[in-house]
Amino acid sequence: MTAGPKAPRPVFLALAASLFLALPVVALPGLVRAQTAEPAWHHATALAGTPKYGPDAKHFDYVNPDAPKGGIVRLSDTGGFDTFNPILPKGNSARGLGLMYDSLMETALDEVDISASYGVIADAMRYPDDYSWVEYRINPKARWHDGKPITAADVVWSFQKAIELSPPQKFYYKNVVKAEELPGGIVRFEFDTKGNRELPHIVSQVLVLPQHWWEGVDAKGEKRDIGRGTLEPPLGSGPYKIKSFVANRDIVYERVKDYWGETLPIRVGTNNFDEVRYAVFLDQAVELEAFKGDQYDFREERSASQWSKAYDFPAVRDGRVVKEEFVDKGSGRMQAYVPNLRREKFQDPRVRQALNYAYDFETTNEIVSANLLKRIGSYFAGTDLGATGLPEGLELEILESLRGEIPDEVFTTEYKNPVGGNPQNVRTNLREAVKLLTAAGYKLDGGRLIDPKSGEQFTIEMLYFDKSAERNLLPYSKNLESIGIRTILRIVDQPQYINRINTRDFDMATLVWGQSLSPGNEQRDFWGSEAADREQSRNYAGIKNPAIDKLIDRVVFAKDREELLAATKALDRVLLWNHYVVPQFYSDMDRTVRWNRFGHPKTMPEFTYAFPTIWWYDEALAAKTGAIK
Structure with missing residues (x-):
């Protein structure tokens, strides 16, 4: 099960420059x-x-x-580059241009x-x-x-x-x-x-x-x-x-020996490698095997399944490869199955809520991911920005100003995802999904969910580019089929996937919004009405809601941290109760694997492991691990 990238590729951030270290907005x-x-x-x-x-x-x-300067660090990339x-x-901009x-x-x-x-x-x-x-x-x-x-x-x-x-x-x-x-x-x-x-x-x-x-x-x-x-x-x-470089294959950056900013306080002790190399792999399974074969040095393992199962090989057992977890305190996220609201069949919130009832996160997490993942219950998962309990204080005051424009549940009920994990819960959830779909005007006919107006079966094409995503897609698809929804699993190559997402040519896809600890203007691009019809915006779902636009403005124009927190929690709560997405999962740990050739400061920054920005090539460790191939 893939938890998605901590720092999405530039097309999903709508930033052309691929950055060496993703910093929060x-x-x-x-x-x-x-x-x-x-x-x-x-x-x-x-x-x-x-x-x-x-x-x-x-x-x-x-x-x-006093970190030593020298050595080489090799990183990987998927998708290639052509500019x-x-x-x-x-x-497709080359990785590392930042x-x-x-x-x-x-x-x-x-x-x-x-x-x-x-x-x-x-x-x-x-x-x-x-x-x-x-x-x-x-x-x-x-x-x-x-x-x-x-x-x-x-x-x-x-x-x-x-x-x-x-x-x-x-x-x-x-x-x-x-x-x-x-x-x-x-x-x-x-x-x-x-x-x-x-x-x-x-x-x-x-x-x-x-x-x-x-x-x-x-x-x-x-x-x-x-x-x-x-x-x-x-x-x-x-x-x-x-x-040097070979297009769509590899690129090598060399340290500028007379770099003008070397002595700036924010630069001292950073950028310590003589060379930073990126190797391109067009298949993620091949990319993992290449790491095992010592073809690159470091990877952040975003698949809980692979973290628990894929790293039992000799180099790990003898210490030449190090598995290390770092607490992720510096970012938040919403990762979800995202239905395209531009399609009429997804415009009724009861339909979208039904899709959530059909998703059994708990069983998939146990079977596939060794219970290493957490269910997302906020658009700011992993931070203190998410809505909890019932609104009160300034958050309630903000929401009261929109009463009548937002779901009533915002005021009366704490948002919770349906809970699966056993056959009884799953059956109960699927029955609730059918009730919602029936209330939205659909009917079951011979095991098929039919739209009475067209006579056609409700169909969802699930778009993806990584075959490993099927570990999560297949059980979800099976549940949807059990309530009469026809599912089509459509795997395409990454460039085609990016193009179809950007041009809004999809039914449903897994997408990610990264969040900083201080949200602001980027929320307009994520959820704002003006961004819904603009290609390449990050309003992938196509949300158009005047109340959400007003809440975004409260975030953007907040006068202090207290108001920012209240406005963000209010925005989170209203997004959740509109059932725009089917929240998936996240991890509050950054799981990393590296060939043991590198040193790092004794006092690491609280919010990131910052590899390789503040790390260096350790000659003594490299001698024990073996020279870079």
């Missing part, structure tokens, strides 16, 4: 600054409280500042709970009390790999190209009405709204690209075009650059 900044007419410049910001590290910090606590253009939403680029600011790994951000390309930022604009001051030491300075003009150009070429980026930054270069190496973003505390920070995530390189000519004298895909290794600014 920041929201609700609480900048500590003097209340003056002209805002003061600050080296760091935090969503709540005060940033941990001051302007004189030399390095962060979660790194080994190095990091901003186009179409095409290694090549720095951002204006970056979040510390041990302050995810307050999302403290520190300068990289920008050495300071400021904004006014009404959050109507933000200015970033470019670090005069910032350089591209060709030695030319990174400028405010590069930032403005990169932003303009991002919203011009990428519909998801245009939507995400729709409140930014102006980006301009000011004297003194300053870039300014202006907004069409006030009070959105997240906006001054999310613009720091813009992928900054070298305008002079993209508007120049290649080795053949041909003009480059950022509006098209390319396999010409691009110019970057980050700690790595492309050394």
Whole structure:
């Protein structure tokens, strides 16, 4: 049983650049600054409280500042790549491109709970009390790999190209009405709204690209075009650059020896490997066997079944391969069977609720996954953001303002998934599913669930690309068949799967929404009405609900952490009681396996294991384990 990726591939995040380490989207900044007419410049910001590290910090606590530089780390990728253009939403960008680029600011790994951000390309930022604009001051030491300075003009150009070429980026930054270069190496973003505390920070995530390189000519004298895909290794600014590659097979990044940002506090003790290699595997079963054969070094095992059964081989038993679990405290998720609400048959919430009654999580978890997984009961599973009990306090006040627009159960009943696990429970749940479907207008006729208006059997095509997903799909399909629903299991290759999801050409599919600990503007892309009909948005289900739009605004415009929590819980509760999805499962542990050649700091960051960002090649361990092949 596959629990899904902790950090979904770029198409599901609607971000073109594949990042070396997935960082949470920041929201609700609480900048500590003097209340003056002209805002003061600050080296760091935090969503709540005060940033941990001051302007004189030399390095962060979660790194080994004396970590040795050298060695190789080999990682894997599935799906291949056909472009190095990091901003186009179409095409398959190479893994690891984020290694090549720095951002204006970056979040510390041990302050995810307050999302403290520190300068990289920008050495300071400021904004006014009404959050109507933000200015970033470019670090005069910032350089591209060709030695030319990174400028405010590069930032403005990169932003303009991002919203011009990428519909998801245009939507995400729709409140930014102006980006301009000011004297003194300053870039300014202006907004069409006030009070959105997240906006001054999310613009720091813009992928900054070298305008002079993209508007120049290649080795053949041909003009480059950022509006098209390319396999010409691009110019970057980050700690790595492309050394070699074979399209759809492998890519090697080499550490930049004169990297301009090496001594930045947020960079000290990081990016320690001389080379980072990605090998492409088009089949996940082959990928696992390749790990066992020492063809790459590290994997996060997302299948509970494989974690419990697939790692009994000699290298594990003799210690050359290490299995290690890390508590996942830094992210949340909703993973679910997602019916496409754009299809008429899924528009009645009673039909969607019936689909949940047909899903026997408990039996599948026991048989397939050794009871290692937990049932998802929140759109923010794994965090303290999920709704529990009955609403009270500020959450209740928010929900009361929408009474009549939201399900009545929101006020009277705590949301709980149906519980299976034994034949009696399963029979009871299936009977309840039939009642709901009958109430929605369907009828059983000779063991077939029929739509009386059309005379056709209710049919669901389940779309997937990973054959291992069948371990969970088959028992669910069997239960659906038992109540008269015809199921079609449709396996396609990954590019076709991505295209069909993005163009909304599916009945039902397993999809994942990753959540940070500080939700904000991205919720519009997940559940907002405006995103429902926009291809490549993450509103996969097609949710259009004015009450949910209002709740999203309460999240986005929350004035403090208390209001953020209340608004998020309210949003969670209303999403759940609309039965938009059939929640699946998650794990609150990151289960990792590695060939034992690597060291890590004694004090690891609280919210992530951060491999390989803060790890290093350990010569002594490698000597015992064997040289990299």
